[in-house]
Each structure stands twice: as C-alpha cells, then as structure tokens.
Amino acid sequence: MTRSKPDESDWMMPRGRSAFCRAGLLVGLGRCVFTVCHSTTALRFREAFMPRRLSVRRLLVDHREGVGYNVPVMTIITLTTDFGASDGYVGTMKGVILSIAPDVRLVDITHEIAPQNIRQAAFVLHTSAPYFPPGTIHLAVVDPGVGSQRRALIVQISRGCLVGPDNGLFTVFLADEPKAECRAMTNPAFTLPRVSATFHGRDVFAPVAAHLALRLAHSEARRAKESLAREAGTLHFIQGDKLDLAEFGPRVTDPVTFTIPQPTQQPDGAWLGHVLYADHFGNLITSVTHDLLQRIGDVEMSIGGRRIVGIHRTYAQAEPGELVALVGSSGRLEISIVNGNAARTLGLGLDAPFTLRGMQAGLV
Numbered sequence: 001m002t003r004s005k006p007d008e009s010d011w012m013m014p015r016g017r018s019a020f021c022r023a024g025l026l027v028g029l030g031r032c033v034f035t036v037c038h039s040t041t042a043l044r045f046r047e048a049f050m051p052r053r054l055s056v057r058r059l060l061v062d063h064r065e066g067v068g069y070n071v072p073v074m075t076i077i078t079l080t081t082d083f084g085a086s087d088g089y090v091g092t093m094k095g096v097i098l099s100i101a102p103d104v105r106l107v108d109i110t111h112e113i114a115p116q117n118i119r120q121a122a123f124v125l126h127t128s129a130p131y132f133p134p135g136t137i138h139l140a141v142v143d144p145g146v147g148s149q150r151r152a153l154i155v156q157i158s159r160g161c162l163v164g165p166d167n168g169l170f171t172v173f174l175a176d177e178p179k180a181e182c183r184a185m186t187n188p189a190f191t192l193p194r195v196s197a198t199f200h201g202r203d204v205f206a207p208v209a210a211h212l213a214l215r216l217a218h219s220e221a222r223r224a225k226e227s228l229a230r231e232a233g234t235l236h237f238i239q240g241d242k243l244d245l246a247e248f249g250p251r252v253t254d255p256v257t258f259t260i261p262q263p264t265q266q267p268d269g270a271w272l273g274h275v276l277y278a279d280h281f282g283n284l285i286t287s288v289t290h291d292l293l294q295r296i297g298d299v300e301m302s303i304g305g306r307r308i309v310g311i312h313r314t315y316a317q318a319e320p321g322e323l324v325a326l327v328g329s330s331g332r333l334e335i336s337i338v339n340g341n342a343a344r345t346l347g348l349g350l351d352a353p354f355t356l357r358g359m360q361a362g363l364v
Helices: 089-100 118-131 171-176 200-230 290-296 342-346
Strands: 013-015 025-029 032-036 043-047 057-062 067-072 076-081 105-110 136-141 152-157 160-165 181-184 271-278 284-289 299-303 306-309 323-327 332-337 353-358
Touching: 076 089, 076 118, 076 200, 089 105, 089 200, 105 118, 118 136, 118 171, 118 271, 136 200, 152 171, 152 200, 160 200, 271 332, 284 290, 284 342, 290 332, 290 353, 306 323, 323 342, 332 342
Parallel strands: 076 105, 076 136, 136 160
Antiparallel strands: 013 067, 025 032, 032 043, 057 067, 152 160, 152 181, 271 284, 271 353, 284 332, 299 306, 299 353, 323 332
C-alpha cells in the first residue's frame, strides 16, 4: 500500500464526472474527516468542522476542465439583543433557528445592549458587521415596541441581510445604503404558528432569519449551476447575488430611522459634538470621527465641565484615573477614564454635548 499526500481537491466533492474520477469519498465523523483517494488508498486525517448536513455550499468551478466542486460554506447568523445572559431568551431564539436551519453557524455579537437602547444597538451592530463574511444574516432584537403596530423588517444590504424590528435599529446601515431593499415581514409561513405579544424575537425574527439562511443556500446552489453552464474563465468562487425577498412581504419605502448626530461648527470656530452611547467600560463614544480630527489638527475639548487637552494614542500614555480622549477602534473619538468609567464619573450618556476646538499644540 502506498501513501501520497492529497492536494486540496481531495477535500471537495466532484460534480459532473464519475464518482471514481478526480476525488474520493468524504466520511465525516464529528470533527474528524477522512478522505479516501481514487488513485491511491491513502487515508487522510484532518481536524476540521464538517457537519453531517450542510445547508449552504458554494460551487468552485474549474471551467478549463469542466469540473465543479461543492465547497461547504456555513451561513452565519449573528445575534444582537438587550436580553442579557441571566434568562433563557437568547437560548430559546437559537433553538428556533437551529430547528429550522440546523446547519447555520450562530455568532453572538452582544446581548448586553442597555435595555431599550436602540441607538446603542444600531451603532454596535454597524461597527461589527463589516468584519463578517459576505452573506451573513444579522438578527437584532432591541424592541421596546414589541406587540404594537411597529413592523418587522428585512433589509438586504450589500454584504448580507438585516432582520429585526422597524424601530431605527438599521438607521446607520440605511444611511450608508439608502437604496437598500426593505421588506415588511407579513407572511405567516415564515413565523412560528403562535406569535406571542411579548417575544417576537422567538416567534418572528428568529424563524425569519432561519428561513433566509435556507433560501440563501438554495439561491447560491441554483446560481452556481447556472454559472457552470454559461461562464468561461479560470478557477474561481461563485457567490450568489441578491435574494428574492418578495415572498416574505411587501416592500417598505419608509423604514423608521433616527437622526444620526453630526458634528457642527459653531460661529466661533469650535465644533459641537454629541455622545452616541457608552460602552461596557463606560467609554463615551462620540459623533466626532477620526477624519474630522485630522482636519481640525491638535485639539482641546470641554465635556461635563472638564477640559481635555490633546488626543492620546493609547490608554497607557495616561495615569490611572485620568480623563482622556482617544480614537477608538470604531474610528470615532472616545472620552475615557483610564481604568475607570467616564459615563458614571461624568454623569453623561446619550446625546450629551461637548465642544472641541483647534489649538496651537497639544497632541500627546
């Protein structure tokens, strides 16, 4: 018996040729995958996550040889809520999703949004979403109007879909993509049979997100087959484009949004900014962007009756307990207390105003 080192094609199931041509048999055992190659009896062992059933597969097509391979790709559904971790709400939503689409990958962005704080959820989700793969479904439930006449919404953005209540949660995304397709979820075929008046996360949004994941799988499989028949070129991945959301409900042309605070320049030349939200550490994330700071140059600012001179690059440049300003990972100006809580110390939160102005010198 001879052994050879199989290449990456050994991990892909062949299409369009005999089962004994090009590749072998994949046998999934939990997280362990064995590959038996056609040309040898080599046995390959590899640690990999390979579920027994895959809802989503993208087609890798080699047009030069007319061969296509199914590459397993999981649809990701993220969850952002204000439910916290002490109750079973989040776990229940996950159970609903997995009952409908058992092969999706669930990722928690956060469940620690301040209760009913729609604006915080909007900015946290918008900051996190760009770091997920295209085709991700983002499920967000911060829903003080649950049970009322507020609509349930699907928004198709360039990198995936958003699912949640129509209460402003998706404001920042819609500001980036004002022509994004929005649909009201009105088709009861995609919700649980019984819809409670107080838990639409379980009864409406979770099942809709799961059904979207299934339709994404079907859409990509269909487009892959069509592309294999008509395209010509080199080896490449084929990804589906926009989903048809018409079956979920009617188009929405007036989604609910809030006014995103923008820095404004005052007659005396100073800039007026506002606090967007406070994070878990009590850092005050503001409406002032790094781009604006570069335009202003060295700055000093006044917030909550306190004065801050210059912008720190890191927390380590200041002493514990010191009030500092720095540009956070979101690209926005943040007001912080080193090893402390600026929101609590200053008594400031949503929409709190502050001023900043250029100065001759001051960059720390």
